[in-house]
Amino acid sequence: MFAVALLGTVLAYWIGLHGPYVLDDINNLTPIAEWLHGDNTWQHVVLSNGAGMFGRSLSMATLMLSAWVAGFTPFAFKLGNLFTHLLCGFAGWQLLRHAIARDPHLRRHADIAAALLAALWLLHPLNLSTVLYAVQRMAQMSALFTLAALWAYFLSRTALQQGHTRRAACGLFVLFPMFLLAGLLSKENAAVAPALCLVFELAYFRQPRNEHQPAVAKRILAFFYGGFLLVPTILAAAVFALRPNRFFGGYAVRDFTLPERLLSEGRAVMDYVGALLLPRGRAMGVFNDDFAVSTGLMSPPSTAIAVFALVAISALAIALRKRAPSVFAGWFFFLVAHSIESSVLPLELYFEHRNYLPAFGLLLAVAGMAEFLTRRIEPGAMPRWKLGVLAAGGYALALGVATHARAFVWADEGRFLLQEAVHHPGSVRANTALAYYEIRQGNVILARAAIDGLLQSPNPRVRELAYLHRVLSDCVVSGDATANDLHQAIALARPKVTLDEMYVFADLASINDQRACNGASPAMLADTIVAMLAVAHSQPDGILPKWKLRNTAAQLYAAAGDWNLAMAQAELAWQPTADAPVGAFLVRTYARNGMREKAERTFDEVARRVNRNDFKDRNGLIELRQFLDRAAADQTD
Known part of the structure; x- marks a missing residue:
């Protein structure tokens, strides 16, 4: 059955492998192209890429391998991602087999249940935006090694329970840290692996009261959890307390605060649950910059509903820990696996690829709940487990069809961008990406309509960016922009500048290098940047968007021949972080x-x-x- 799922996954995805690069693919992959052409060293690509806390060197090495084997093309990277997806499915299958085998109510059918759950995961359309988004190899590799670490934990923990202490110690203190390190060098999300082990420990390995655990086993577990969970947690808390700006400084470029992010993530996580249980086209996409910020429990009201749902489901899972351990294990696996990207760190609010690892947990919880709810139903002509197999098999087939349909959309840049803009009408990224695509195709009217639609947004940041992008599109199309659009952008300037302003002004400066643009001369653009930065005067000068914008303004003043103003902005740009x-x-x-x-x-x-x-x-x-x-x-x- 699992082999059929692997084949079905390849067939569902294959058409999408020829699709375009997505979002920040080019920015992250350009160093690899430079390496291929001899313009950079492999050490710079792998060891100095600056991605994440640990550099993500292992992921970058696999991306380099893809380009070296099959060329610097989207197909090469996406084919590598598909292969990694299949490996993750296999590792997840093995992990689920061992987990379900410890559930007294599911263990009789552990093999087939695990294969079905792994098939559902492999074929789920929500995972497509990870597989066909080239740089999400990082999320995939992190998930792969986390699953391998958990698999090693299950094998070792079972051996420890059976009295094989040497084998258990080897797995816990050699295999587990090896996979954990590989995961951390892929992406920081792998740091949740020890906490996920604790979830499984509480669900499946609790000793009955009338049984006593050998002293050596207790010591091994104490060393394991002390070394891999307790000590790192204490160290992380100390770093958070002593150097908070290292972790929370990113809020200086976000349109939300830490409390607002926590409230918003409650809605995001419950939205992920809905998308995983009942995937819908309109609920999926990679352009999620239109996800609303929760400014209070009742703003929007869905915030309170989401928080209540999370608390209620968690309480139910705790109550069912002994009677339905897979519900407890799966639900808290889902939450803990989300704990890095969906909690306090100043990341963007919503991304589908954050569910790549957590989805295994939610599927396990659903299987456990389905068994629990049908436990008292009298068997009819067909046993309950066979009905479950038929239902899960039918659902897997439906998911495979949905994934293939989504892959068909992703195979063509125009189809992909149009669907994203339709599903996310308030997204600046989706609509501007569509606009510039239409400009390249010669459809100027459609491009203008995509940008002008953003001017109807109630969000002043969106309208500000729309005016700037309208200037950029006019400069690209005709070289004749409207100066009033720059004035409107200044009037809408926010107390914080973000990466979005940084990118659009960089593009405007690049266009001005290539051609003159009436209504948006270098001096006018530089003056606009300075005026917008004046509104953001309380924002730290050392943050990336601010010094980048200062540098862009300096270069624009230089292009206008005013080297004194260029020097003034360049001095402000030369921050310790620049x-x-x-x-x-x-x-x-x-x-x-x-x-x-x-x-x-x-x-x-x-x-x-x-x-x-x-x-x-x-x-x-x-x-x-x-x-x-x-x-x-x-x-x-």
Whole structure:
């Protein structure tokens, strides 16, 4: 049965492997293209990519392997993702087999139940936005090694219960940490693995009161949970307390606070539950920047409903821990697996790929609840388990059809973007991505309609970005923008600038390098940036969007020939957190304004910040030194 599910998964996904890159794929994968062309080192790609807390080096290495084997194409990366998806399905199948085998009410049919649940997971359309989103290899690899670590835990814990202490210790203190480390080097989500072990421990390995656990087993478990759960938790809490800005500084660029995020995530998690149990096209998508922020329990009212539902389901799962252990195990697996990306960290509110690992838990909980609710039903002509197999098999078939239909949409950029914009009419990303696609196709009227639709949004941030994108689209199409759109954007400027403003102004600066744009000259764009940053005066200057925007304004002023204003903005951009190219431009402004001493001093600072593994940084430093030497020679002459 599982082999059939694997084949069905390949057939369902295959048409989508030829689809386009998605969202931030290009930004994350460009270093790999540079490596393939000899313009960068593998060390820079793998060890200096800057992704996440631990660098995600293992995931980047597998992405490099995909490009090396099959070329730098979307197909190469997505084929690798599909293969990883099948491996995750296999690891999940084995984990579920061992979990269900410990449920006294399900163990008789553990093999077939686990195969069916793994099939449902493999064929679920919600997972498609992980598999066909190239850089989500990181989420996949993290899930794969987390599942492997949990599988090792089950084998070791069972061996410990049977008295095989040496085998158990080997699994718990060699295999488990090896898989955990591999998971952490793929993506930080793997850090939940020890807590997931505790969930399984509480669900399936509790000792009966009349039985006593051997002292050696108690010591092994104490060392395991102390070393892998308690100590890391204490250390993490200490780091949170001593260096809160490292974890919470990201809220400076978000349109929500920590309490608002926690309230919003309650709605998001319950929305994930609905999408997993009853997937609907309108409820799915990768452009979720239109997900509403919860500003209070009753704003929107669904916040209170979601919080109540989470508490009620959790209380029910706890109450059923002994009578239906798989309900407890599955539900808390789902919650704990969401605990990193759906709790306090200042990440975006909603993404489907966050369910890639947690979905295994929810499916297990549903299976446990189905068995519990039908336990007292008298068997008819067909045993209950056979009815369950038929129902699950039919549902798996329906999911496979839905996944294939979604893969068909993802196979074509136009279909994909149109569906995303239709399903997410309030999404700036979906509508602007559709607009620029339509511009490339020559459909200027449709492009303008997609952007103008955003001007009806009640959200001032959305309207501000719509005006900026209207300027950008006009510059791209005709080179003739409306200056009033820049004035409207300034009027709507928010107390915080975000990555969205950073990206659109970077694109506007790039267009101005290529062609003149009436109504949006370099000086006008720079003035707009400065005016918007003045509104965000209380926002820390060291955050990424702010110093990036300052640097863009400096370059625009330089393009307009005003090197004094360029220098003023470049100085503000040269923050301790800024990268070397920002300082390099400041050096040029100093040299252009005859400030040789400041130029040399800043050059030394730039040299200290250069990434030595990055060809571009090294070559840029050499070129900057040559520029300074030429400038000095010119002054001497």
